[in-house]
Amino acid sequence: xxxxxxxxxELADDELILGWRDSxxxxxxxxxxxDVAFSxxxxxxxxxxxxxxxxxxxxxxxxxxxxxxxxxxxEYRCAPLVELRRLEWxxxxxxxxxxxxxxxxxxxxxxxxxxxxLAGLAAKIDREELxxxxxxxxxxxxxLGSDEGRxxxxxxxxxxxxxxxxxxxxDLRPELVRRVEDRLGRTMPAAEPVRRGDHVxxxxxxxxxxxxxxxxxxxxxx
Amino acid sequence: xxxxxxxxxxMERKGQPLQHAGSFHAPDDRxxxxxxxxFYARRHESAALWVVPRxxxxxxxxxxxxxxxxxxxxxxxxLKVRLREARRRVxxxx
Numbered sequence: 001x002x003x004x005x006x007x008x009x010e011l012a013d014d015e016l017i018l019g020w021r022d023s024x025x026x027x028x029x030x031x032x033x034x035d036v037a038f039s040x041x042x043x044x045x046x047x048x049x050x051x052x053x054x055x056x057x058x059x060x061x062x063x064x065x066x067x068x069x070x071x072x073x074x075e076y077r078c079a080p081l082v083e084l085r086r087l088e089w090x091x092x093x094x095x096x097x098x099x100x101x102x103x104x105x106x107x108x109x110x111x112x113x114x115x116x117x118l119a120g121l122a123a124k125i126d127r128e129e130l131x132x133x134x135x136x137x138x139x140x141x142x143x144l145g146s147d148e149g150r151x152x153x154x155x156x157x158x159x160x161x162x163x164x165x166x167x168x169x170x171d172l173r174p175e176l177v178r179r180v181e182d183r184l185g186r187t188m189p190a191a192e193p194v195r196r197g198d199h200v201x202x203x204x205x206x207x208x209x210x211x212x213x214x215x216x217x218x219x220x221x222x
Numbered sequence: 223x224x225x226x227x228x229x230x231x232x233m234e235r236k237g238q239p240l241q242h243a244g245s246f247h248a249p250d251d252r253x254x255x256x257x258x259x260x261f262y263a264r265r266h267e268s269a270a271l272w273v274v275p276r277x278x279x280x281x282x283x284x285x286x287x288x289x290x291x292x293x294x295x296x297x298x299x300x301l302k303v304r305l306r307e308a309r310r311r312v313x314x315x316x
Contacts, residue, residue, distance in 0.1 A: 033246050033253075037260040131259060138252045 004115065005059050006077070009067065010196065011106075012052035013078035014167070016068055017203070018099060019045030020210060021082060022092075030089055041096075041132050048125045055117060069214045073204050080194045081163035083203040086156075093143060094156035097136040098164035098180070103129060105175050106168060140183075158189060165193035228254040229279060231272040232262050240272055251275075 022042035029035035053064035060067070081099060086092060107129065110122035143149035157180075168176055173193070181187055214220075225247075232243035243262055248254040251273075258273045 031247065033248060033257045033261075037257055040260045040264055131256070135256050138256060142249065142253075 002059065004118070005056050008052050008056035008059075008118070010077040010079075012049045012056060012067070013076050014082050014099075014103075015045045015052065016049035017076070017078045017206065018082040019043070019049060020206060021085065022096070024085070024087060025092065028087075037135065041135060044128050044132065048128070051121055051125070055121060065214075069211045073199065073207050076199070076203065076207070077196055078203075079163070079167040079196050080198055080200050080203075081160065081167055083200045083206065084160075084163065085202045085206070088156075090143065090149070090152035091156040091160065093136070093139045094153055094160050096132075097140050098157070098160055099167065100129065100133045100136045101179055101183075102164060102167040102172075102176050104133060105172050105179070109172060157184070161188050162191040163194045165191060166195045166198075225249060226254075227276040228258070229274050229276050230258050230262055231274070232268045233270040234268065236269045238269075240270070243268075243271075245276065 019042045022038060022045065026035065026039040026042070029038050049068065050064050053067045057064050057067055081095060084095065086095065104126075107122050107126040111119055111126065113119050113122075140153065143153040164176065164180075165173055177188065214222075226249065227245055228248055229245045230243045231240040233240045246254075246257055246261065248257050254273050254275075258271050262268050262271055
């Protein structure tokens with residue numbers, strides 16, 4: 001597989017799996033308005049995944065659906081950060097904010113790349129991610145605004161930090177450290193990044209559920 | 223947690239008047255902006271939104287009519303009969 005297809009699958013898998021995890025809040029978010037808003041963000045992420053899979057599919061001679069649903073668990077290239085199942089609001093917000101911060105750095109780099117198609121798609125995705133970042137930032141401020149919220153967010157950020165470091169490659173990672181530390185006004189613990197390919201156990205469960213309907217009627221046109 | 227109610231007014235197309243679209247709860251103005259975008263503009267169905275805390279709205283709904291002032295309303299007099307009468311007189315050469 002080309003380096004380009006590889007990169008497209010990394011990006012697409014991140015967005016698909018994060019979209020899936022975020023959608024687990026649908027119906028049970030802390031209050032109704034947030035339920036609708038967070039579900040909408042989850043849908044956006046899955047929309048981004050589709051657009052990225054389509055670019056990859058054109059190159060690999062397959063379809064977006066086959067890439068999203070028909071691969072073996074080991075073939076997924078998502079970062080373990082998005083695979084984690086953490087149905088706890090402070091952890092969800094911590095993951096959301098860490099991911100959006102990392103994703104912004106990655107998209108900025110992609111927008112300036114020589115691949116016109118990819119740069120164009122990155123710009124399009126980034127225009128929507130702007131609102132995801134707004135959402136993540138307002139929640140971070142909300143949690144930082146009380147002692148209880150700050151303590152919970154802090155604990156979650158420290159727990160997820162090694163995973164967040166694994167979203168970006170060696171070139172872009174230092175920028176993530178800089179932005180996170182600037183924003184929080186603290187130094188983050190030195191940690192070994194949890195890298196792509198080191199899937200966490202709960203990914204298998206997610207894929208099992210996500211592909212169950214498709215597997216129930218192999219080859220069907222939906 | 224959400225302790226404020228916001229009212230949303232929506233302009234469907236540029237130049238049209240804003241119309242009341244609905245309301246929701248949000249903890250503060252920032253959340254209200256984010257939610258308004260998600261609820262009323264996600265599908266590009268709005269050209270503009272006004273997001274207003276309900277507490278900023280002055281409601282007036284007590285309109286006393288102790289002394290019958292129906293004569294101030296356009297439907298106070300029936301013009302139909304008078305017009306018909308006037309037309310008849312004109313037709314008859316006045």
